[in-house]
Each structure stands twice: as C-alpha cells, then as structure tokens.
Amino acid sequence: MILDSKIPEGPLAEKWTKHKFNVKLVNPANKRKYDVIVVGTGLAGASAAASLAELGYNVKAFCFQDSPRRAHSIAAQGGINAAKNYQNDGDSVYRLFYDTIKGGDYRARESNVYRLAEVSVKIIDQCVAQGVPFAREYGGLLANRSFGGAQVSRTFYARGQTGQQLLLGAYSALSRQVANGKVKLYPRTEMMDVVTIDGKARGIITRNLITGAIESHSAHAVLLCTGGYGNVFFLSTNAMGSNVTAAWRAHKKGALMANPCFTQIHPTCIPVSGDHQSKLTLMSESLRNDGRVWVPATVATAEKLRKGQIKANEIKEEDRDYFLERKYPSFGNLVPRDVASRNAKYVCDEGRGVNETGEAVFLDFRDAIKRDGKDTISAKYGNLFDMYQQITGENPYEMPMMIYPAVHYTMGGLWVDYNLMTNVPGLYALGEANFSDHGANRLGASALMQGLADGYFVIPYTIGDYLAQNPAGKIGTDHQEFQKAEKEVKDRIQKLLGIKGEKTIDHFHKRLGKIMWDYCGMARTEEGLKKAKAMIKELKAEFWSNVKVLGDNEELNQSLEKAHRVADFIELGELMVDDALNRNESCGGHFREEYQTPEGEALRDDEGFAYVAAWKYIGEGQEEELVKEPLIFENVKLTQRSYK
Amino acid sequence: MSWVSKTLSSTLGRKLLMALTGLFLILFLVIHLIGNLQLLFPDNGESFNLYADSMAHNPLIRLVSIGNFAFILLHVVYSILLSRYNKNSRPIDYAVSKASTNSTWSSRNMGILGTVILIFLLVHLKGFYYEIKFGEMPVVDYAGVTYKNVFAIVAAAYSNLLYVVFYVVAMGFLGFHLSHGFASAFQTLGLNHVKYSPLIQKVGFGFAIAVPALFALIPIVMYIWSL
C-alpha cells in the first residue's frame, strides 16, 4: 500500500494558495444537496460544523457530552499561537513554521505545518470578530506573551481560560447555525461505527446515550473531530469522557493510524495523591517562568522528607538540586516539555522524589516571591495557586508546589493527507484526532491553533474538492452496509452485557493505564515494550471474559459507555506498543532508552526513521501492517535539538 | 400580541412593573410620613387637620391617590402572578436547602412580607381612610372654618394598646420588605453601577430602618399621650 499525501507542488510558501485555487468547488446552489457529519464539537468539530453550515452544507453534529460547549478543548489554559508579529519581535509565518517543525523533532510534514502557520493569523481575526475577549493592552490592542520557551511573544490568551473562550466562540458560531437550521445537533450521542459503502465513508452508527437507541446517519462525508486518546493511560489530563472509540472504529474500517506512540507528557501537573485518583490536573506551563524546579540533592534527605521528618522549606540551599538549571544552563527551567518531564522522572527514579509516593518534584516560588513580592506573583499566578491549594490543601506561597509529569496530548492519530482526508475516501480527521502537524512533540499553545485552523480554514476548502467529485442527492440509510454495521454494534453491546464477569470496567482501565505508563510512557525500552505487549494481550482476553457491565442497553448506562471505550483503549494500547517498538530511535515525546546521546538526550535516526508510521488494521488478533510515508524536508535542515 | 403586551408579560416586563410600582410606593411612604409626623406637633392636631383637609381638596393629590391605589393593586397582582410563575419553575423542591448561606431571609420571603403588609394596609384603610371619607366624623373649628377632626379619630385609635402593637409590628414587616425592595428595584431597572450601587444599598438600608421606625413612633407617642 502506498500512501499519497497529496502535497501540492511548488515552493512551500505558495503551496496552500495554489492548492486553494486548484481544488474543485461545489456550486453554491448545490451545497445544500450535500450532507456532512461532524463527530465531536471541540475546537475542530465546532469550527468545522459552523463553517461548513455557513457555506450551505447540511451538517449533523454529534457529541457525547450534554452540550457541545463541554468538549475538552475548553480546558486548555495557556493560549493560542499566531504569527501576527504584533510585538515587532521578529516573528513571521516562517518562524512559526520552523519552530513547530523543530519542536516536533522533525517528524511532521513541512507542507501541513507551513499551512498551519500561514492560517494562524486568520484564526485570531476570526475569534476577535466573534467576540472572544482576548487579553488586551491599555491602548486597547491585543496582548501577547511568550509561551513554552518560544523566543518571540506570539501567544494570544484570555486569562488562564483561552481554550474555554475559543471554544465558546466556535460554539456560538455553531449555535447560530443550529438556529438557522443548517446544523442539527445530537448531544449525548456516541458514534459507534463508521459505515463505508464501496470504500467510501457514507455515514455513521450512533447510540443515543439516554435511550440506548442505535441509529444510522448517512452523509456524503464524515469528519472525525474526536480529540486525543490520552486516557489510554487511565490517568491523564484529558476529560473523563475523552476516548478513542470513534477514531478506533474508523481504524478498524480501514483508516490508518499514524504514529500512535507519540504522546506528550506535560511536566507541570499536580501529583497523584492515592489509588482513588481519577484524573490529573494540569497547571499552566507559565508557572515555569518564575518557579524553580528542584529535589533534594541526596536520597537520604528525600527519604526524610517523604517520612515527614523534615519540611521542604527547611532544606538548605546547598542540599537542593535545581536539576534543570544544572543540566541546561541556558534554558534552565524553561526547557521543552519532554525534556522537563523526563528529567523529573529520572530524579524520582533515583529515589529523590518528594511526596509520599516518591513521584513528585518541587516547583518553588520562594525566590520569585522574594524578588518580585507576593503581590506580583499572586497577580500572575493567583488562580493557579488557588487551584493548587483547593486540590492539595497546601499553600504554595509558603511551601513549594509539588508537580509531576502527566499524559496531556497525543500527537499521533488518524493518518490524513494534505486535505485532512484519511485513506478512506470521504472520511476526514481534524484536530487532535489526526496526526498531521505536531510531529513527535507539540509546542505549547499550538493545539488550539491546529484545531481551529483545521476547522475554520482548511476543511471548508478541501472538503469541496472531494464532494465536487461525488454526486449530490440523498444517501439513504437503508443500504445493507448500514444494517450490517447496526447489527455489529448491537451484537457487540449484547456481548459486553452478556459477559457478566467479576471485575469492574475501571479495574481493567486502571491495569491498562499502569502497563502503558510503566512501559510506554516517558521512557521506553525494547524489553519493557515486549513485556507490555504480552500483558495487554492477556488483559484483553481477560476483559472479554471477565468484565462486569451492568444494566441494559435501553437506558442511560454509564457502565456500558465506559465498557465500549475501555475495550477500544486496550486494542489501541497494543498498537501504541507496536509503534514504539518499531521506532528504534528517540524523538520528541518518544524516548527509547537504547537511543540516547552520551548526555542522555534523545537521539534521532533520520536515516532510518524520518517517516510517518501508519498502521493498517488487518483483522482480529492479527499483527497490524506498517505503511510508511517518508518525510521529505526541503526547507529545513535537520538538527539535533539542544537546550544546553 | 403587540410588543407592549409581549414585553409586559415577559418575566423582565413583570419585574419592571414591580420595580416601578414599588419605587412609587416608596415615594408615597415619604410623603405620607411627612404628613403624619404632624400628628406629633403639640398643637392638639390643628396642623394635622389642616393638612388633611388640604390633601382632601387638592385635585392633584386626589389624582395621585387614585394612581396610588392602582399601583398598590398592580404591585399586588403582579406579585401574585410572579410568585405563581416562580413556584411553577421548580415543581419539585429540594429536600435539604441552605439558602440562608447565599441570600437574606427577606429577599427570599418578599411575598410573605408583602402579604402581611397588605393585611395591615386593609386594616389601616378601613380604620382611617374609609372612616374619614365615608364615616361619621367629629368636626373642629379653626378661625371660624369647620374641618373634619381627623386627629381625634387617630388619637382614639392609638389609645388602644392592641392597635398600637399591631401597627408597630406591621412596620417591622415593612422594614424588612423595604430592606430588600429598595435596592432590588434599582437592580431590576438596571441601575447598577460600581460608583452608585453602594450608595443605593446604604440609602435603602437607612430608609428601611428610618421610615418604618418613624411611622411606628407616631402610635407609640400618641399612646403615651393618651395615658
């Protein structure tokens, strides 16, 4: 199988402009004859649904939450990048492109990333026009900040709730189209399968989460905007409902899954407090601008600390190890996310972790408070400090904060071409659900940018190219493929309900999460991954014979919802392990311990692995087939990242 | 439906009527109080009787008094409409509620307070307004002119301890009603401003204490006089 990424010819900066001219258009009067299904209503989904409806297409938008506004994009705190260069500090489309490619450790497509940087400027215009209340300077113009160690200030923000404000902007545009009758909304509805007819995506099967009704919906194109799969780790910063089911069903229907092992671990999360932990809470990366990361210099001191014999602020300066500042003198505490996370893991593995579980490091504001005063620090981080205190019961103004890395974002996802279409014609993937723009590591404030770029400014053009080549007119749901898919969904539900085993769903999810975190988390080894693969296979068999799913299908049944999702996570977990095993190099969020520089940094193998690893589902119980899309770098020179 | 009736049947429109009539009644209270305080002049009721007479014969005042009754009626009718509507908005109540931690008692019980005030008002109107207008009135001469001796009726009523107690208690209820109603009316009209709202709150609070207290003072003093 050969993957055609459909990258337009021509110089990098002209590709998108030329492509927009070259794509076929759907006549305005014909647009109303096409139906489009959008699954997920986060930034990518809501913006796509609204924009397509504005163009005249009939849109059906689905989400499992009770309202489109709840999608997890809402939780993004920090901001959104755009190459506006409003600050006159040397930013440009090219610089944003370059930073993103480099930050992604050269594992993303140049053309897609350049387009992302190019349309980033329009996103800000669009959001402002919608009434998104971005932060402003006293002169009334937009404010920017530097984010995640970027050398320019290109991040736009709305306090610590940028994701919320952007999502509510997209949600308002979506709501307007609902009022206009161009979008029909299906909240509390979960996509259970994609329906393909003659190789083309023609609809989906859904389950009404209140009544349990299994329904067919047909369309000329299906857009999956269903986010990431971080919850495969059980504990992550994702929402409880975030899941891989939609993407995974598409995968099993033929869509390729690309780079699934690329997961981002965010360094500044609140550590796990006990077995009851249900999710992890992220605190904005901006904390690292003023906080200093440290652990005790010796294991003995750390032990005393863990036993409560001494307090953090009693530890003398010479007994502290500011390990990021020590190892990376020029970037210090502002090294990229993957580097910061991995180093926290190392010091904890050495036995120098600081909380009861031994899995936490300090993030200390003592010196910042001494330097700038409590009021200044409070003005910058007050809400984060309050949140920390609310969750942990400790006052970060007096005691150093404790942080530990947590799974935050998945760069991998459904393989898409330049048009954001998967290898299944008519099936698209947008936002975090696709793999396209972040390579092996995502830069801060780029997720919001990508979601909105895909939804507002890419898909409205590229979908026309496909639709124009397909006849309009109603597609019915009476085709046998719909009936077949409905039956498969119903059978699977009955199978799950019929197991009536001993163990709860969470039991399996937690076990899967532990396997993934231990062997396919921040640092991976061949040995560990092989062990993990065997464990997951065993877990899967046990799940399908011993899980206890309560209740019936014909009701609001959260156990059943969860069972579906966990079953898919287990299968995805195995593929992630395969992908990590295949990639015999370290890059970005994927760190194989066998492949590191003498200084312990990620060692890429550009000769062997400058490709997208796309995986093809073959059949139940069979190994997936690896399809490679070579990555060609014509504009940037591949270099080793260095933050020394 | 015309836009006027549509507006006045919306929740906000109804609240607007409540606020406007409420504010008018607040204004009326002030005028009424100023008049009534003349009962306390040590002139055996002469100034009060003259005042009562001038009020009864001033066409503007008569017009206002008709408006006043209309506004009381509107205030009552709309409060009933709104209360029923609001009750209907939560058909099943909570088993446990700690509303006292988020709002004042009077703000949550304006209906009860208002009902007590309405009962007082009926008694009050029957006792004075009706008697003066339609009852057999004693008369008094000032400078050769004959006037109704309203003062005498009032003095007689306020020599009754039960009546005095009823008045004082009712004024307490009025105070609580005003303690929420005064500032609330401004909020409903949209008059909430960072510079002026604290002042409105304070004036409202002072008003809610001072006006009912002064009203209550009259029967108390007159009762003492009657001893």
Add this chain to the structure above:
Amino acid sequence: MNLTLKIWRQKNNSDKGGFKDYKLGGVSEDMSFLEMLDVLNEELSGKGEDPVHFDHDCREGICGMCSLYINGKPHGPQQTTTCQLHMRSFHDGETITIEPWRAKAFPVLKDLVTDRSAFDRIIQAGGYVSVNTGGVPDANEIPIPKTIADMAMDAAQCIGCGACVAACKNASAMLFTSAKVSQLALLPQGQVERKTRAEKMVAQMDAEGFGACTNTGACEAECPKGISITNIARMNREYFSAVVSSQNV
C-alpha cells in the same frame, strides 16, 4: 472517614424517584467529591448494583458538566464546582444529601443527571455575533479598552453549569443569560445585534420555563466562576432599551 450518603435515585425521567442511603467507609480527605462517588460506584458495581449516575467530564472545574446539589447547596459547601470540591470539606460520620438540580427547565434524566439543553437553546436564540468564517477585519482594527475587555471576560467566564438556576429560589436563569448578553453588549463586536439579541434571549429564557429574578443574589453567591449580578442589571437595561427602541414589532 466514614460517611452516610443520602442520594436521589431515579431510574429515568418518568420514574418518581426517591432517596436511598448508602454507607461508605475509607474515604480519604484528598479525594475529590466525584472520586468519592467513584469509590461508591466501584463498590456498587462490585455488588452488581446499578451505579449512581452523575454528569462529569473535565474534572478540572471548567467544562461545567458536573452538577449536584450537596447538603442544600449547588456544588456543595465551597464556591467551586463539584469536581473541585474535596472531601476535606466534610467530616467523619457526616450525612451528605445529594440531589439533582431542581428546575422545570432541567428535567431529571436519571439519578443525578439532568437535561440542561435549555441553556443551549438560549444561546441559539442570539448568544453570538453573526459573522461567517473569513472576511473579517484584522484583529487589531477593533481596539477595545482594557477595562471593557476585562469586564467582558468576567462575564464570558460562565461555564454553563446551571448552579445559578439550582441556587435560585425561582429557578431563574437570569445570571446565565445575562452573562452572555453582557459579554456581547460590552464589546464593540456585539453592538450590531445588540437589541435583537437581548429581546430574543430573554424570550427564549422565558419560553424554557425558568423563573423570574427576585434579586436575592443567591446565584452570584453560588456561582463557581463568581459571575456578578451586575450582569443581570445590564441585561435588564439592554432589554428595556431594546423593547422600546428596536424595530421588532
């Protein structure tokens, strides 16, 4: 700690429902309130009993999906969302009563899960600026005074959880509706549709069956995001000036 939980159980919308008591031991004070319910549900599932259904998603206080009327207050004793409420706010041996939001406009779907789509319909009535994607001016062509932008942001922070409705003795949605009306009335982008927006959103709010505002301030006191009732006053102003001056007969 050990707790007694008095939880509203209701099979579906047409079921009458009632309280059921559960004893739960081994609760740590570091747990969030929802994690405490997770523990209960694991116990119930283990025993083959139907777990308690409740809405929740992000568990970081921003999606607005979690609800619960806990011991007589929406989102419990702290002014935060239920997912951010931790068990250290309770004491050993306490009885905790958990009820769903109660409002005609928020029908109960199951146990503690309610249907809050009325809020979506209020936004659909006019909670947006009618601009299509593309064709908008450069972001910096619309300067907005910082104080105005900040006030708009204060209003825009609403998470749509419905605690205001739950707290209000009249189940009024004035705080929710006014937050969106205010945000857009404050910003220059919202001026064009200002009047129609106020009229339509208020009409939809009424049509959904929410009660009227009595200015008790309970909504503001319980709002996890601290949305101020000055927004309600602003919406009143917007609405009254709209009805007397708009072209909508």
